[in-house]
Amino acid sequence: MKTNVTDMTVRDKNAQIAHEIRLGQKKRARRARIYKHIFLIGMSIVMLYPLFWLFASSLKPENEIFSTLTLWPSEFNWNNYTEGWNALPKSFTVFYMNSAIVTVLSVIGNLLSCSFAAYAFARLQFNGKNLFFALMMMTLMIPYHVVLIPQYVLFLNLGWVDTYLPLVVPRFLASDAFFIFLMVQFFRQLPRELDEAAMIDGCSPYKIYWAIILPLSLPAMGTAAIFSLIWVWEDFLAPLIYLNDIKSYTVPLALRLFLDQEGQSIFGQMFAMSVLSLVPVIVFFIAFQKLIVRGIATSGMK
């Protein structure tokens, strides 16, 4: 009887100790979670602050933009958007059309030509394959500014300056090694037996590329499309060099015009148009991100 009681108390004591330990663990875990969130929220604010500032400034009256520290505008100046759209010699409708033409053609060109080149590197056998691959990878290390002048001379001699051709045609020639590399890596992990099954099913290498490899590479194509779109849409340097006529300006070039007009800059409208210029990129990103996720989910081979 007595031993039983001692047993009970010992057991109770152990249970209590275990309970306290668990409680302590829970407390520590919660505290760690809080610190983590504070840190993450803080970092997010640091990263997003410029965007908030841009958006806030696009709504502020002109004299308030650089004079106050507060993000909140004293009055919401939505006119910046409506007036900014038509403030330049050409309306932003034109600039958006121009940007859209260049971007859409460039993205299509990049996807088609880079995947084609990547397929050759990933799947076909040809002499000097490794050498060519190494050469291609080396172009990644050459800064754009190094080839800028020779390239300009080339396009000038071709009579392509002040057209979209220098911006678009190179994209159809698999000029972007980054995308080729990305796709080569993706194609390599597709089972080779699929190619072989298709070969026996009577496919030529072109047909294998088109009917098997491309449909299975939607995730890689989606990623390439997103990066390609963002880079081309935001590109300032190349359009600046090759486009002279304001009629053919892209959106980033047009934004600069706000700063130049007769020494007087209209910042509010420029920021408003800058905010609008981000919209297509964000929309596209959200749309294609879904594709990437779906692509990964459906490409399970086994």
Added chain:
Amino acid sequence: MAGLTLRDVGKSYGGLSVMSGLDLDIYDGEFLVLVGPSGCGKSTLLRMIAGLEEITDGTIAIEDTIVNDLPASKRELSMVFQSYALYPHMSVRKNLAFGLQNMKMTKAEVARRVDEAARVLQIEELLERKPRQLSGGQKQRVAIGRAIVREPKLFLFDEPLSNLDAELRVQMRVELASLYAKLGTTMIYVTHDQVEAMTMASRIVVLRKGTIEQVGTPQELYTRPANLFVAGFIGSPKINMFKATASKIADGIHISAPEFEDFEVRGLERTVDDVTICIRPEALVLGGGSIQVTAEIILVEYLGSEILLHAKLPSGATVLLQTSGKEEYARGQNISFGFETSDVHVFDHNGDRVAFTHEEAFA
């Protein structure tokens, strides 16, 4: 349907030769199984026949037409891959139809053949599904379906059942055998599973390190293995092997091995000195046989219908017996067993079989 002739076929990667001087005739309408340990070149050989792998020497002919330079799609064959290799982005119907569409067949004919194959393989209700929605066995059926819709002259199978669980494997094996009986098309089947080889093959080709060790019917391989490798590879549980010395007597040899009392094997074609004698586990009879020996049981494997006894002979060598007896055995127990000299396989010092004169030479 087609016969196949391989003459002096060789394959090397860079300077490394993995196969050379290989000759093989595959008869029209037979079920030929290529079997061997991993790395023996059986898959490579199959892929060379398929046209997925180039041959570096010799010729491959299908129906007397040399196909060395013919691409895979023009060889009028179908192949079933180990991983099935179904196109993941196409429905089962499209998977089946894909090859036919590439052959520029009319829509009606494509539909007819796909429906026919689906009926034969009982996958009609799966036609609209994607491969990822199928179980392993269903994928296997679709892969076979994709092969048969093309009505090829030759079927190639590259370890098609190795990704299935044991029960399904047995079931698919039976189905493949009945499919073969129905179609009567030449089939070449690669496996490392000797049960698949023994049960399905018209003839078996045993390969090792890129060379053919023996070609024959399952019975020939089992009862008359051409060398020690085949003797050890074919048959489960594994054959018992003992080193021995032999001396010539009239009409045979006198064998002395440390494991057994001396005995004589008569009716051999030739005489040899150093021999390896092999005895199948089921040829060792408990309490019987003309050459008897006692041994101590070291392991009992109970398999239900049969019992495998691992026993240690007085010489220290271990021996494997197969018995169907219902008696109980225990570790440490002494048993006595024996064999008939006619059940002994004799191999010379090169590992080649020494045949009996009464055996018919086989092709």
